[in-house]
Amino acid sequence: MAGNPSITCRVCGTDTATTFVDLGAAPPCEAFLPPCGAEAPETHYPLHVRVCGSCLLVQLPECLPPAEIFTDSYPYFSSFSDSWVEHARRHAVAMTELLDLGPDSFVVEVASNDGYLLRHFQESRIPVLGVEPTANTAAAATERGIPTEVCFLGEATARDIVARRGRADLVVANNVYAHVPDLRDFTLGLAALLAEDGTLTIEVQHLARLVEFGQYDTIYHEHFQYYTLLTLQRALALGGLVVVDVEELPTHGGSLRVHVQHGRQVETTGRAPGPEVARVLALEAERGLHTLEGHRGFAETVARVKDELLTFLLTARREGKSVVGYGAPGKGNTLLNHCGIRGDLLPFTVDRNPHKHGSFLPGSRIPVRPVDALDDARPDYVLVLPWNLRTEISAQLRHVSEWGGRLVFAIPELDVVEPTKGA
Template identity: 40%
Template sequence: MTMMIAGTASVTEQTCRSCGGPHMDTFLKLGRTPLADRLTTDANRGEAEPVFPLNVAFCQDCSLVQITETVNPRILFADAYPYYSSFSQALLEHSRENVLDLIERRGLTGDSFVIELASNDGYLLKNYVEADIPVLGIDPADGPVAAANKIGVPTDLAFFTLELAEKLREQGRQADVIHANNVLAHVADTNGFVAGVAGLLKDDGVAVIEAPYVEPMIDHCEFDTIYHEHLCYFSVTALDNLFRRHGLYLNEIKHLSIHGGSLRLYVEKLERVGASVSNQLAHEKSRGLDAVEYYRDFSAKVDQLKVDLRSLLHRLKADGATIAAYGAAAKGATLINTAGIGGDVLDFVVDRNTHKQGKYMPGQRIPIRPPEALLDAQPDYVLVLAWNFIDEIVAQQSQYRARGGKFIVPVPTPRIV
């Protein structure tokens, strides 16, 4: 279990975050990179950015894939954190469908209680509020918390810890449903987080957790989803081991296309493992996701993708083309920094998130503008850094495309659409 020391910028892990085992096999090294969500401003453009090692390892004891550097979470998430979930219409619709399904399946009413961990700007919980179901959001980023409270979603500014879970339990605030979307992978104290979920969940409650799935990440060469905020990359095998350690059972899973391939996990205190879980465990065993050999050639595939992407972009530039990018996303920061794609190639990046506009991409310092800049400048090509929302982006930019603009999708292999 990782314990961050106050004031320590980062810690290099020698043992597994989940099981504590010592048999860690590093299979990918992306070098020292800046923090993917730490945007540069005009005020600090002249300052050097902190960079940290970004290496990925496989635990031979419990099958968890993880990065080996833990950056202090207060540096990662509590310092002007710029991610606001509500700027993605696709994510809003995805979340609402999830909530409506749970209200029906679990028979939730005004007597129920729902908690979301890393609730961001209230994008998901607001659907429960509309149904008059009591909620509590917990998030460590002050901007999104303020936005959530402003729209009537009660949200506490805090990191979710075992200590906080015990405090809420003592107050009688155990939950019928606990949501945790794209947060389990971000947590330095993996075991403390899961133990907190177990303590805060009612005996007949369910924790509904979404996390990117390691299989499509490896198979589709989605290396740009690796950054310091994402500490873990889960298989069902690793998740099952983790939950059972804390008296929880992974009883059902759903495969999701969002974020390049994710899992929705239904976790309960009662063991009633369904076919969706047992079949997936068997699938992983047959494909070898529980052994390091499955991950061995990932590094070579990543290197080839970066070479192919740089070659494509430089060929277009040599032919006189202008190129911008869409999506000042964390995955975009990993891509441009590890592939060495800078301002000599990309004129600017656009993003709908107003909290990012007027700032600069980490590392490469490429300016971030509103999406309208695509029509103003009409670049010949747009490199889609937020490729996990490619359909939404293409639909938004129909006018740009009608004028002859083209999109470049970088993974799993660079292609022009």
């Protein structure tokens, strides 16, 4: 990890210059090019991730403010993933039972997208509110009857919401705590939303799994932080919040769901953290992630993934085999741009989200087509870009075996399989 110009750590304020991994530069991963903009210039921004030598937070400098990433035409809609909707449903059921939620309760989700999660609480007649900065996904939630505030959460916006709606018994923040560069203001906003005896749940990708499985494609400009449980605890302390329990989840290649309460409430009740907190912290320490030295070596993993994928694609081209993509996720754009993959190696990709059809991937400019285009092309290989949905997508693509096609997964290592064995 070489020395570099320093940035200021978002948790402890220390100047940090130590490289975790440097992926060069790329355009924002969700900045899809419209059909009329296929020849337009693009601005590339660094993907140079640092680790704080003091508090160990792994972080990406803020090259783009959130308002330029999470725009009113944001292309990601959570409800297009069946497995993610089911994941949300299970969480809603579990929290309803755990907290005994009912018609007199109040649930708020921050970064509520198109209402994929809140709809499950609403079906149980539990009052809900979404907080979502992207107007187009918020509009989709509103059309479903889910009240949604269109704003970025911070302390001021949270206090405004509380003044009008009251504080929440449950606040949910799924895959958003990595998306905010002003951690202090956002964390104070979460604390302001949360009732004194309320519970906050946060889901984040676990840095331990990112390192273990070489998931470097989850690094992009939307993700400003990459957490261990240790650094998550330190960040939440900015708002006086304490982790009281943690679950390890399979989502996004390995995530943490922490259960959080106000520190003063924990002190009043004398509640001790659950045993899982100590277990996960011990796992991280064993893997060296509680030391600066333990963050070394990730660049070698990244190089291996890149070499394996490029070797496969170049060999397939030499052998006259066809390869197309499946999915157009943000992580796929990091992978394609870092590997220098363009239309000569991957002529197009398909996606279930109609909002992406007819557009071009940022950087690589690979066209995005409807899923039907896959059946028309009948390729020899399908490169699955959202590898985190491997089981779901393998089931969707079982029919690829009818023409002898096979699925390709690049992460954690190159894996070429028959569709029926993809899961």
